[in-house]
Amino acid sequence: MDQITKICTVCGIEKPLEEFNKQKLGKYGRRAYCRECQKKAAAEYRCSEQGRQKRNAWKKTEKGRACQARYRASEACRASRRAREQTEEYKQRRKRARDESRFGGNREKALQRDGYRCVDCGSKKNLQVHHIDELGRNKPKEIQNHSLDNLVTLCGDCHLKRHNPVLARWGKRGGGYYSSHSNASRASVSETDTIF
Numbered sequence: 001m002d003q004i005t006k007i008c009t010v011c012g013i014e015k016p017l018e019e020f021n022k023q024k025l026g027k028y029g030r031r032a033y034c035r036e037c038q039k040k041a042a043a044e045y046r047c048s049e050q051g052r053q054k055r056n057a058w059k060k061t062e063k064g065r066a067c068q069a070r071y072r073a074s075e076a077c078r079a080s081r082r083a084r085e086q087t088e089e090y091k092q093r094r095k096r097a098r099d100e101s102r103f104g105g106n107r108e109k110a111l112q113r114d115g116y117r118c119v120d121c122g123s124k125k126n127l128q129v130h131h132i133d134e135l136g137r138n139k140p141k142e143i144q145n146h147s148l149d150n151l152v153t154l155c156g157d158c159h160l161k162r163h164n165p166v167l168a169r170w171g172k173r174g175g176g177y178y179s180s181h182s183n184a185s186r187a188s189v190s191e192t193d194t195i196f
Contacts (some may be wrong), residue, residue: 004028010037103129104146114153126156134163 004017010033020030021038031038045051058064071077084090099107107129117124132150154162 006030008032008034008037010034010041103151104144106146106148106151109148110151111153113148117153118155118158119152120154120158120161123155123158128154128156128159130154130159130162 005014006017006020006028007014008020013034015034017028017030019034019036020026021035022029023031026032033041046055059068096105099105103110110129111127116127118127130152131145132152133145
């Protein structure tokens, strides 16, 4: 028995009947275009403005929310998220987002301006960017100041000294802030010193 074939109306290639999805009203009970052309058309529609609007409207329905919740709870979603988080592009995007939220996009510019060195001691290790007027990350957005003139590159130790002179005096070596100092030396700190 000869194999039944059909010509795709999109790509114009004659293909076996199994290459076409089922459709009751179509010739031989199959669609007019092949699976490959149908996949391309579906992908283009998903990326179109109309496709995005329709998808977003569906996500807001009760059925759409339930479907999303099931997917988020599935192992497939967790595996997909883990794989995405390992990509270099994802890491760079997260880094840019952190830079934008904490330093207004000027962190890398400040490091380049200072030659990737601490401006206080010249160290190249454990570099951090410091807000001179301390109007940074933990302040309300209205008063945050991320201008390049307000940012300076410091190493971890110098950054600690700028933020808290008391902790800097006690030292950070020996496994913690307080481990290398006796109770007597801690008691000698005046009551006017403030620990943040």
